Amino acid sequence: MGRIPSLIKEVFENVFKKPATHMYPFEKPDISEGFRGRPYFVWERCVECGICEYVCPTFAIKLKWTNGRHVPWYDMSRCCFCHECIYNCPSNAILPSKDFELSAYKKYQYEGLPEVPVAPFEKKDVYKPRYINIDYSKCVECRLCADVCPTHAITMTIKDGRVVPQYDADICILCHKCVEICPSEAISSTITFPEKPEKIPKELPPSPLEKIGLIRHRTITFDRNACTGCTLCSRVCPTEAIVMKEIGGRLLPIYDIRKCIFCGQCYEVCPVNAISFEPDLPLGLRRKKKQ
Amino acid sequence: MAQKSLNIADNKKVVEELVSTLKDKVLDVKWSGPRRVYVKIAPHSHREFIKWVRDKFPNSSYLVSIDTVDFIDRGEFEIRYKMQIVHNSIKLALIFEMNVPRDYPKVRTITDIVPGAVLYERENYEMFGIIFEGHPNLAKFFLPETWPEGVYPLRKDVNILRKKPKVW
């Protein structure tokens, strides 16, 4: 029994020490400097970019149309306090705090939003601080901007023989994804744009590709009489620009130029040569066609 | 540090020996770093490889995991057996990749060679529907009793998520 005293000694030492207990509700809790507590949103600074909604792993932040602004609604009952939104906010509109006493009786107390104040730029008689400005003389019609746009504010349309992006300022949340991705720097954000831009200008400048002698292949034509309705073209199409539809008892391809990327796969795969390019593919890009 | 000594030549020697022993069954060898090697093996030859490793290093190798990748575009499953060897200066992770046709996923079990593979095989049966012939108890382990027969959740063509994921 000579082995027990190691613990007995320990116990007796602790009898005369100060208790280790932290008397929490009656005493101020000891919280570290960088503790991740509840995030607070500063509406005056918010530029409505939507990045916080994108990075949130738990769907706790949702952009909603409130009082004429796209502001983030924060649902604390879903928040996992990872502070990813705070690290990513471009305008420091979300502030960390050390609040942890968040318990409540009802779940709806966590949702909702205080009254959204007037955005600072509205006071200066500016409708919105920034717009996306598209320079059509630089646009190479690659449709990357339409692909990345989260709210479909940029969509592709056909005008003056070009497939160009059109911009809807009302839906745009100014996330600047299109500015980042544009390969030809045709999209830029303007700080002092006075008024809402048109969806698409009335007259389009010529395409930059034509200046250097390249011709964009703009049309694919389908010879409906020759078509057998085999659906091969709709299957190979990578962008689902060709859809098969039953017209007059026959299965015929319906073609959407706004989705087409002119890859030529349908042209290559068609067994009866019913698909043709106009103008024809340049020599370097022309594929060998089996007869 | 003595225990951190790593001899890459020794690692290579092991793989060369493996390839020379089971020459016709090895389809491809791919190194990813000095300690990891992917060995593509012929269908239904996994037992020989694992037996070889276990017999050669009985006191210094173990089975890390068995898992499956669903290559739905190629129409086949890829079963991966991961082994680890730690023997003096040999520190090698071996990954045996084996293709199995998607419409007839049936392989022999390895539980008689490595008894610890029981749970991994059950899991792969449950999640991908791969049948391990000769397994002592190929029953449900994770999924509850109400789960319908013939639906294997980790296959790519099974879509059971509730909310749509974000579009960005």
Place this chain on the structure above:
Amino acid sequence: MSSLISLVVGPQHPALHEPERFVFKIEGETIVDVEPRLGYVHRGIEKLMETKEHTEAIYLAERVCGICNVAHTLSYGEAVEEAAGIEVPPRAKYLRVIAHELNRIHSHLLLLGVAAELMGFETLFMLIWRDREIVMKLTEDLTGNRVISAFVLVGGVSRDISPELVYKMRKHLPKLYERVKQYKKMMEEDPTFTARTVNVGYLSKSRMLELGGVGPTARGSSVRMDVRDFDPYAAYDEIPFNVIVYDEGDSWARFMVRVDETLEAINIILYALDHLPQGPIRVRPPRGFEGEGFGRVEAPRGEVFHHTIWRGESKPWRHRIRTPTYANIPAVCEMFKGYHLADAPVILGSIDPCFSCTDRLYVVDVRTGEEKVIPYWYIRKKYWKR
């Protein structure tokens, strides 16, 4: 064999801290066979991983297991970084080591306390948990939360260490070292502890390798395997440390491995603080890439293993997670056999079970029954894409 009785323990049972079920087949008081049933904690993480980008998925990986969360995020990070071909800055590597080892200390002390409680040794439980608060405070200072740290991100770490915190760690960790040494002495000598653990749950080395046990469970049976040693990640190839191996193979050895590892972890942290390089703490990872990556990490319970396959999209094609408790279940089922039912909690405790790690794959809900019918167009689309 007529006296064979099946005894169901769980899912809710005072000796188990998580919902799982064990069916013990007992003859008199002796356990003859055991059949585990997991799946109560099954959340479908591997399927969810395929729908998330790495910015979100790192938080999902963190919640595979809350106790060894740094091991899981580190493993996920290592895997994705290997797939994307990113090199992490050296300072971030050292900070990862510090967070990882703090996590290990807290997990081992947690288990030793819980094990003492399972043996009815309440005093030791309370004493260990009191000293564990030192680590919790340091973790909170470093990462911003006591348990779930959100510290490791893909490409680096989320925040830097301050000079005051370095000073604080150097001050408090040697104190903790002394305390843990005291507990080690207690566990070696105290009859309350040794009577319940020595020669209980024995498993030999060769059997352990056959069953594929990992981590402290295997190292208690003189299997000299530690991922930090044979496949070093983060900054472990520059940091000297010892691999703790005990030869006894019983529950006592498994507990002692953990005590010694706690001491070793404190040494590693102090070494890392002395050799902390300067520089940035994070690089930006790309969004979509192609590649395959491994993340193998020695978590407190054993080897955590993430394997990820990316095929050029912003989401992984397949993400595989192998957790340590899952590998240890065949071993623990073997350990139960031949011992008394009263020893079962101690044997189970000696592998440090973590069932939330284990049941990560899938879970069923009756409400969505109709959604399980796979629409034809979905298959068709998947097949005909490219």
Place this chain on the structure above:
Amino acid sequence: MGIVNWARLRSPWILHFPAAGCNACDIEILAALTPRYDVERFGILLKPSPRHADVLIVSGPVTEQVARRLKRIYEQMPEPKFVIAVGTCAISGNVFQTSPFVYEGVDKVIPVDVYVPGCPPRPEAIIHGVVKLLEKIKGGGNGAKKS
């Protein structure tokens, strides 16, 4: 406020049910019992059996398999009974929301009296939640009406 209610306020007995969580909340609840925070100051006692408990603490996301067991445990508790949902997973499902098989919160299965958000909540936050529940009982919450 009857004498029974007074007694209940002085010493609520707690049953901790860990649902399919990641253990982080569980160890924080356990940490609240240990010397540093010591909830036994308020007479709170952790009980292993649902028959003895007044308050059920649920942590972690509720899966279908756990939901049935949770319901059974809730039914076994004597009246009046109170439920505290600890952690974001127990309130709304947290990162597992997209998984079709995790309920979005405990309140889809059993009624909840107090929610304690946090991932995981600090032990202080859990104590705060318990204190808030005691206030509710004192102020004539659903428990007082039933008894």
